[in-house]
Amino acid sequence: MFCIQCEQTIRTPAGNGCSYSQGMCGKLAATSDLQDLLIYMLQGVSVYAVKARELGIVDSEVDTFVPKAFFSTLTNVNFDDERIIAYVQQAATHRENLKTAYEAACEKRGKTAEQMPLVAQLVLGTSKLEMLSQAPIASLNKDKNHIHEDILGLRLLCLYGLKGAAAYMEHARVLGKTDAEIAADFHQIMAFLGEPSVDADKLFSTAMEIGQLNYRIMALLDAGETEAFGHPEPTVVNTKPVKGKAILVSGHDMKDLELILEQTAGKGIHVYTHGEMLPALAYPAFKKYAHLVGNYGSAWQNQQKEFANFPGAVVMTSNCIIDPNVGQYSDRIFTRSIVGWPGVTHVTGDDFSVVIEKALALDGFHYDEIPHNITIGFARNALMAAAPTVVENVKNGSIKHFFLVGGCDGDKSERSYFTDLAKSAPKDSVILTLGCGKYKFNKLEFGDVNGIPRLLDIGQCNDAYSAIQLAIALSQIFECDINELPLNLVLSWFEQKAIVVLLTLLSLGVKNIRTGPTPPAFLTANLAKILEEKFGLRNTTTVEADLKTMLNVA
C-alpha cells in the first residue's frame, strides 16, 4: 500500500506515507490497494466519459457514479473490501458500456475510434486476488523513482483535492443537485490525472482548476441544502443528553437525518446530531421535529469513546468512521451510502427500521444531564442579515479583526493551537468557524461585541461557501480587495475535503492563509515554498507569534 492522503499518515526520515500492512487510520493494505485500483478504474471511466461527451453521449448514471465511488476512498469512509470490489466491478461495467456507446457513435459518424490511454484499457481480474495482483499498476507512487518528488506531490495535491470535490458532488447529488457542466469538467480532470503527467505547470494549473470547480460544487451543494431545508438561522442547541431512547446521526447527509426524524416521530426516541451533522439543527426544516433534541459528543476522532458511551443506535451517513470494535459498539452502529466497515450493518434504501429497532432495544439515557447550550446557524443568510450591524461596528472601531478558524479536527495534541488561538483572539475580534475543527473551541464562552456573538458558527466544512460570500460582501461594502479586509484565515486540515476547500480559496486569490497543525505529508518543501511565495500560504507556528503577525498585518 501507499497512502499519504491524511494528516495522520506515517512520517519517517526515510519517507512519508503509510506503506506497511496497515495505515494509521486502520485501513488494511489490501483495502488501500483495492481503493487505488478503484481510482484507476474510475479514471478509465472518465476517459471514456470525456470522449463520449464529445460525441454528444452523456450518461448521467456514470456522472453520479464516478464521484460517489471516488468518495468511498476518502479518509475514514469505507474499510470494507467487498464494497470496494463491487465499486471496482461497477466501474468496469460503466466503462465497457461507455466504450460500446462511444465506438457505436464513431462508427455511425464514419469516424475511427481513438486509441485510449492505458488507464482506460485494464482488463479487470475476476477475483479479489487477481484484482490485488493488478493493484501495483494503480499505485499512486509507482513511478516515484523516475520523477521528481515535486511532481508526485503536485499529482497528489490534485488527486486528493479532486477527491474532496467528488465528496461534495455526492453530497449535492443526494439532495437532487447535479450539473452536467460540473460533471464534464470533473471527468476531464479525472481523465487527465489518469495519465500521470510530469508537467509541473499543467499540474499546478489543474490544482487551481479543481479549486474553481469546487467553488461551483459548493454553490450547488449550498443550493441543494437551502432549497431542501431552508436557510440556517441562529439557533440555540443543547449539547448534553436528555433522558430517553436515542439515535445519533453523524456525517454530512441531512437527507438521512430527515428520513430518520420522519420515521422516529412518535416512537419515543430522541435524535441527536454528531460531528458535522450539528449544523442541521439550524435549518428551519428540522425545527418541526421536537424529538431532535440536540448535539451529542464532539469531533470524529473522539467517537470511539463517545459512541461507546452512547446508549443508543448510531448512523454514519458519510465520513468519518473509525474502528467500532475498539469501543465495542459495532452491533449498534449503521453505515449509509459510501460508508462501510466490515461486519457493520449497511442500510440501503430509505427504510431505517433496523436502526429504530436497535434504538428501542437499547437502554437510552437514564437521566438528563445539565444542559449546555451553544448557538449555531450563522450561514450565508444570517451573516448577510447581520452584515450592516457588523459593518457599523467595524466602522466605529468596536470590531477590529475577523478570524476564520476551522476545517477538520484531529487527535494530534498540537491541535490545542486552535483552542488557544480562539481563546487568545482579542476581545474586539469576531471568530468565524466551520467544519468539525470548531469542536476545539465551540463550547467555550466568547461573549459578544455590541450584541454580535464573538463566535459565529457558519456550518459544515462545505459552508466555506458562506464564509466566502460574506468576505466578498464585506470587500464590496468596504470597496477593497478580499485580502485587504481585516480577516485572517487559519485552517486546520485532516483530510481531502479540507484540501479542496483550500484549493478553492487559493484559486479565488485569497492570500496569507495559515494551515496547521502540520503541513500535508505529500507537499514537499519546494512546493510549500512555492505556495508561500505565490499565495503567502504558511504553516501555523505559535499562537503568540501568529497572532502578533496577524494583528499587525490586519
Next chain:
Amino acid sequence: MDTKIMNINTLPDITLSSTPARQDSFSQLVCVERWNETADVVSFRFQAGEPMKFDYKPGQFMTLVLDINGEQACRSYTLSSTPSRPYSLMLTIKRVEGGLVSNYLIDHLQPGQMVRVLPPTGQFNLFDISAQKYLFLSAGCGITPMYSMSRYLTDTQMNADIAFVHSARTQADIIFKTSLETMATRHRDFKLRYIVENVTTDTVWHTEETLHDIGCLSANNLRDLVPDFAERTVFLCGPEPYMQAVKKILTDLNFDMSKLYHESFATAVKEAQSRVKQAEMQSTNQVNASASFMLSIGDKKRALTAEQTLLEGIEAEGLPIIAACRSGVCGACKCQVLEGETESTSSMTLTPADIEAGYVLACSTKLKSDVTLSLG
C-alpha cells in the same frame, strides 16, 4: 501545627449498575432535590439510579466532575449527609463571588439531572479520629462536615457528648439552623451555640437568646460557652482566617493541640489555586527553556523542569487525568511511575502497597530524573 493525619487504606466505593457499558470511571448520581438553606447556600440531594446504600464516613468529601462551557472542572465538596441515612447523599454549596463550579451548580443543576462523581474520601472524618467528647468549631460553609458528624452521632448514639459552636455573618446565614436546633432540643448532651458577627434588625431572631453570642469566637467566649473544652477533641472547619484564629485561641488557652483535627480541604483549595496560577504563569512565560528531565507517557514525551509537577506535564500533553484538589489530598490523580526517580510532597491516599508498586500523586510529585509514567 499538631494536626494528626490518619491513613485510610480502603476508600469506600460507589458502584452503580444497569447503565450501559460506559467507559469512563466515574459513577453517576441523580440530583433528586434541591432547596435553599440560606439566601446564598443551596443543598442538593443525590441518589443512585436504583435504590442503594452509600458507604462513606461522616466528614468525608466527594468530587464532582463537570463539563462547564466545554472545559472539564472538578471540585470536591464535603458531604453534608450522614451514612446513618444511607440512601442518599447531600451536598451543601455556597455561592461565591467568581466561584466557577459552585455558582454553576447553583445556577444549573436541577432535580432529574445526572452528575459524575468520584467516590467519597477524606481523612477528616468521624471514624478515623477517635474521641470521647466532641467540640465542633465551624464557620460559614465549614459547617457541612460538622453537620454530617452531628447527625451521625445523634442518629447512632443516645449520649454522644457534643459541643457545637458555629460562627456566621448574620443570623440569616446560619445553615441547617432548624435541624441543628431540633437536635439540640432532643439530645441532652448536644450543646449548640452560634456566634454571629452582625445582628440585622430586619431578621426575625427565632433562636432562643441563650443560643447565640455576637462578635467573633475568642478565648473568652470559648471558655464561657464550652467550659470543658480542654477535655474535648476539637474538629475545626471554616475559612482560612477563621481556622488560623481558632488555632491561635486554642494555643493561647494551652489546649492540647494533638486533639485538634481540621479539614485541610480549604487549605488544599487555596494551594490548588496558587498552583494553577503558577502553572499558568509558567506556561505564558515559556519556562520550558530550563527543562531538564523527560516525562514519557505512552508515545507522548514532554520536557519538564525539576520545579514542575507530573500533573503539569500530563495536562500539557492533553492526557486524561482527574486532578480534583491539586494538593495531594483527594487522591484522584494517582498514577504509576514505571521508570525513573521522583520526589513527592504528598502520598496521603496511597496505601503502602501502592507506594511499593510505584504509585504517586501526579499533583504532588516532581521529577528527579527522566521518568516513564503510566496513567492506567
